[in-house]
Amino acid sequence: MPYVKTPQNESFPPWTWSEAPLLTGSSRHEPDPEIRNIMITSGAGLIASWVVRHLTPTYGDHYNIVSFDKLDSCASLNNTTQFNHLENFSFYHGDIMKADEVLGCLRKHKIDTVMHFAAQPHVDLSFGNSYDFTYANVYGTHVLLEYIKTYGIKEFIYVSTDEVYGEVKDGADDPLEDAILAPTNPYAASKAAAEMMVHTYYKSFKVPVIIVRSNNVYGPHQFPEKVIPKFSLMLQRGLKLPLHGSGDNTRRYLYAGDAADAFDTILHKGEIGHIYNVDSHDEASTIDLCAHLLRLVGLPHATTEDLYKHVVHTQDRPFNDHRYAANGDKLRQLSWEQKTRFIEGLHTSRRRERVGEIEAGATRDVDDLATAAHLRAIMRPILDVARFRRKVQTSRIA
Numbered sequence: 001m002p003y004v005k006t007p008q009n010e011s012f013p014p015w016t017w018s019e020a021p022l023l024t025g026s027s028r029h030e031p032d033p034e035i036r037n038i039m040i041t042s043g044a045g046l047i048a049s050w051v052v053r054h055l056t057p058t059y060g061d062h063y064n065i066v067s068f069d070k071l072d073s074c075a076s077l078n079n080t081t082q083f084n085h086l087e088n089f090s091f092y093h094g095d096i097m098k099a100d101e102v103l104g105c106l107r108k109h110k111i112d113t114v115m116h117f118a119a120q121p122h123v124d125l126s127f128g129n130s131y132d133f134t135y136a137n138v139y140g141t142h143v144l145l146e147y148i149k150t151y152g153i154k155e156f157i158y159v160s161t162d163e164v165y166g167e168v169k170d171g172a173d174d175p176l177e178d179a180i181l182a183p184t185n186p187y188a189a190s191k192a193a194a195e196m197m198v199h200t201y202y203k204s205f206k207v208p209v210i211i212v213r214s215n216n217v218y219g220p221h222q223f224p225e226k227v228i229p230k231f232s233l234m235l236q237r238g239l240k241l242p243l244h245g246s247g248d249n250t251r252r253y254l255y256a257g258d259a260a261d262a263f264d265t266i267l268h269k270g271e272i273g274h275i276y277n278v279d280s281h282d283e284a285s286t287i288d289l290c291a292h293l294l295r296l297v298g299l300p301h302a303t304t305e306d307l308y309k310h311v312v313h314t315q316d317r318p319f320n321d322h323r324y325a326a327n328g329d330k331l332r333q334l335s336w337e338q339k340t341r342f343i344e345g346l347h348t349s350r351r352r353e354r355v356g357e358i359e360a361g362a363t364r365d366v367d368d369l370a371t372a373a374h375l376r377a378i379m380r381p382i383l384d385v386a387r388f389r390r391k392v393q394t395s396r397i398a
């Protein structure tokens, strides 16, 4: 059995990662005869691991998939562990900022197509540690482009974000791909700056690029520093949810399976030199999100007052965009569509978050943890176990 397919009536965990039902997107396009070996940077992170899990079995006879990742603390080889023994899947432990590792991967696997997701993507951290974001997101992308320029490939897909458009006022039109970029936090600025580099290599050196700007992506396999898995795990531990400011900032949320389909569509139908927004119809404020999650875990909150009993107000970001948006009509014309609605996606995500915890041996004895400040302490042993497992796995794969 090459991998475990998602059963129709999936039971609640526990499974181990290698037994867990395989989560993929659902699209399939005519394979491109020009494409053979695809390097996917950050293949052990959330979105890219969904793309790896989708492309590897969907195009098993056509494409070899190489997951390239530096394995930061938010990464997990568990996300693709079911493919370790497949012939068309490889893992390459590498850093996009290290030229020898980038070139080593391009040469070893005869790469013809690159989907570049690797980044420092956490907005909150970027306010305090912005140099790291410039190094990884701008310099890292530059290194990739420089080596791709000399090595030569068929397609380079750069994964940007809707945050490059900056704040979109209530009632304003959703930005199209030609809108002016106006990022407002160091993370978004670094993504926009990297876009400029991508555009430059397209114009000056004819590197065949496509840029993709997506709304927020969530789903199973997301590391719990991001709001949905973080809040979900905190509720499970009886902790109050930390709310930035008033909690009325909204975001649009796209299920990772739909994001995988979007990248599959762009890989096969996107035009070189173009930009594509990937949007979601599901917009929710952070307080709406708290309400959804409370309902999912069965915590009653008949009134707003009840709801606020589960929340603790924390200091807001130095600047917190009220709202992000993007108009995805151009991608819809290539026949992509959002299939998973927010509540359904949240429900699936919540159940799957338990898999990681069970694997890390951290499901019990957490009831005494009473404040949000303990979350980091909870995560530390999980991360230590995860790092140890990764080391073992990496040494096996290398």
Ligand SMILES: NC(=O)c1ccc[n+]([C@@H]2O[C@H](COP(=O)([O-])OP(=O)(O)OC[C@H]3O[C@@H](n4cnc5c(N)ncnc54)[C@H](O)[C@@H]3O)[C@@H](O)[C@H]2O)c1
Binding pocket: 041, 042, 043, 044, 045, 046, 047, 048, 068, 069, 070, 071, 072, 073, 074, 075, 076, 094, 095, 096, 097, 116, 117, 118, 119, 120, 121, 136, 140, 159, 160, 161, 162, 191, 213, 214, 215, 216, 217, 218, 222, 223
């Ligand atoms: N998550 C979202 O809501 C969202 C929305 C729009 C765009 N994006 C973009 O999508 C991409 C992936 O985001 P995600 O949320 O899946 O990330 P993630 O936090 O789940 O994973 C980041 C991954 O990048 C890897 N990485 C970081 N620096 C690296 C380096 N120098 N070399 C190699 N690997 C490195 C990490 O090890 C990790 O696997 C990012 O470029 C992000 O800007 C994310």
